[in-house]
Amino acid sequence: MAGHNHGIIHSDPAIIKWANMTTNRHKYFRWTRRTAWISFAYVILVPAMLGTAGYMADGKWDMRGKRRGDMISEF
Template sequence: MAGHDHIQALHQDPAYIKWNNMMVNRHKYFRWTPRTARITFIYVVAVPAVLGTLGYMTDGKWNMRGKRRGDLISEF
């Protein structure tokens, strides 16, 4: 219906096909380098540690529930 039987009706860009094949097979060509190890450490260890520390340090310091204009939000 409505022309769906023409699979390759449009010309495909060779650069896009090459990029798509690279994205699909990226796991085959991955290598651990100092740069990839550093980026992985930052996103797997450093960012969650910093966010967890900030969350732990500020836990319970502010209460937004039931406040009116002029009331303080700090609880310490």
């Protein structure tokens, strides 16, 4: 069965160091201009752009019940 024989394969020290870093990342995080901009971009800017694009395209195309040769644009 799987799950036995722990420790047979040697652990890579770089992978262990990386795993510890990602586990303890919140302890060493510091707000800088770069991290603030990245956070702003992913929390506010990207959703606002996607929402605006969705709002502008809402109702422009109707794919339901169309046949070959019919126009999909409603405007």
